[in-house]
Amino acid sequence: MAYMTSITTIIDWLYNDLHNEKASVEYLKRLKEEGGTVFEDSIKVIYEGFFVFALIWACGGPILDAKVSFSNALKASSTRVKFPEGGQVYDYYFDPFTLDWKLWSEFVQPYDTGYDGLFNNLVVPTAETTRQKFLIKINRVTKKGIMFIGNAGTGKTVILKDYFMEANLDTTVCATLNFNNYTDSKSLQQVIEGNVDKRTGKIFGPPTGKVLIFFMDDLNMPALDKYGTQSPICLIRQIIDYTIVFDRDHLEEKKELHDIMFIACMNPKSGSFNVDLRLTRHFTMIALGVPERDILSTIYEQILSNHLSNWDNSFNGFANRVVGATMDVFNIIAKDPRFMPTAKKFHYQFNLRDFSKIIQNIMCAQPHIFRAQPL
Ligand SMILES: Nc1ncnc2c1ncn2[C@@H]1O[C@H](COP(=O)(O)OP(=O)(O)OP(=O)(O)O)[C@@H](O)[C@H]1O
Ligand SMILES: [Mg+2]
Numbered sequence: 001m002a003y004m005t006s007i008t009t010i011i012d013w014l015y016n017d018l019h020n021e022k023a024s025v026e027y028l029k030r031l032k033e034e035g036g037t038v039f040e041d042s043i044k045v046i047y048e049g050f051f052v053f054a055l056i057w058a059c060g061g062p063i064l065d066a067k068v069s070f071s072n073a074l075k076a077s078s079t080r081v082k083f084p085e086g087g088q089v090y091d092y093y094f095d096p097f098t099l100d101w102k103l104w105s106e107f108v109q110p111y112d113t114g115y116d117g118l119f120n121n122l123v124v125p126t127a128e129t130t131r132q133k134f135l136i137k138i139n140r141v142t143k144k145g146i147m148f149i150g151n152a153g154t155g156k157t158v159i160l161k162d163y164f165m166e167a168n169l170d171t172t173v174c175a176t177l178n179f180n181n182y183t184d185s186k187s188l189q190q191v192i193e194g195n196v197d198k199r200t201g202k203i204f205g206p207p208t209g210k211v212l213i214f215f216m217d218d219l220n221m222p223a224l225d226k227y228g229t230q231s232p233i234c235l236i237r238q239i240i241d242y243t244i245v246f247d248r249d250h251l252e253e254k255k256e257l258h259d260i261m262f263i264a265c266m267n268p269k270s271g272s273f274n275v276d277l278r279l280t281r282h283f284t285m286i287a288l289g290v291p292e293r294d295i296l297s298t299i300y301e302q303i304l305s306n307h308l309s310n311w312d313n314s315f316n317g318f319a320n321r322v323v324g325a326t327m328d329v330f331n332i333i334a335k336d337p338r339f340m341p342t343a344k345k346f347h348y349q350f351n352l353r354d355f356s357k358i359i360q361n362i363m364c365a366q367p368h369i370f371r372a373q374p375l
Contacts, residue, residue: 153351
């Protein structure tokens with residue numbers, strides 16, 4: 001059922017975009033004018049492309065280890081809209097104008113070189129951030145939740161930061177719900193109610209015409225109670241299912257929450273290992289792995305090259321060498337059993353955060369203070 005709602009959400013958005021966007025309406029008109037069966041043939045291909053694209057993310061989104069097998073199986077079975085040879089199905093977006101697949105990497109925005117001194121605010125757009133932002137946009141229209149699942153340092157928070165930085169503040173309001181082991185439904189309800197205004201009578205929500213997105217980082221953190229449930233998770237499920245919360249002082253009174261949606265992140269290896277399936281069925285689930293070596297190099301090289309752009313010429317190529325060397329050390333540590341977390345060395349959790357810290361510290365160096373020669 002969860003897969004079906006995700007598929008229909010994606011197809012719904014693509015269908016409406018095709019029939020309402022000015023450029024695509026004109027394109028469909030042109031196809032009709034060509035006469036014959038051009039329009040019917042093209043529309044069949046477009047709808048099949050949309051269906052396969054929805055299938056990729058609704059059913060293939062939550063897969064992590066078997067991504068290659070899923071991709072190969074889907075490539076083999078989609079005959080009318082054939083995928084290009086290289087890459088996985090996740091790398092492509094179906095373009096109705098050319099009736100063909102286009103690489104997400106073609107849609108990546110250039111890196112914004114402005115740096116406000118806060119390293120954590122730096123986001124380098126990649127194919128991953130671009131396609132995930134697109135999926136958030138689709139889910140935002142129907143207010144269907146989307147959940148990113150991945151180990152520590154797989155870029156979950158970065159994707160959402162990137163989305164919120166570009167969100168249209170005339171139509172979107174964002175609020176963060178922080179979860180930890182002690183979060184209970186009462187404190188969570190207070191935070192949620194603190195972010196909505198009274199509209200009329202029992203109806204509460206963000207200012208009219210806006211959608212309030214609650215960003216729930218580390219959703220699986222709350223501890224299990226003695227019944228094996230997590231009360232804050234149950235509260236979120238109740239809000240999504242019934243759009244109501246009960247007034248805690250007068251339980252016979254209900255408050256209706258309108259125009260809100262939830263986006264969640266969780267690391268399945270920390271906190272409680274599972275989140276109630278009755279909540280997760282409301283979300284489009286996306287599993288994230290550690291980005292590949294060349295993507296990581298691109299991210300950190302862009303950040304560092306930008307920092308070194310006003311240094312003297314002897315630093316040309318320095319970013320490349322530092323990132324390459326850091327990557328080699330990072331890969332050795334990731335594979336060496338001596339650096340694996342054990343019961344005694346549970347803090348041996350090396351991930352992208354540690355990579356980022358090296359680059360962040362190099363960025364503390366300023367050209368007017370630095371006197372030595374580059375390596
Ligand atoms: N596209 C990117 N641009 C810039 N930095 C990135 C990008 N992708 C990953 N990073 C870096 O990777 C590190 C980890 O990313 P992030 O904090 O999003 O991980 P996470 O999956 O939310 O981890 P956790 O589960 O621990 O919260 C950050 O330091 C971030 O700077
Ligand atoms: Mg995070």
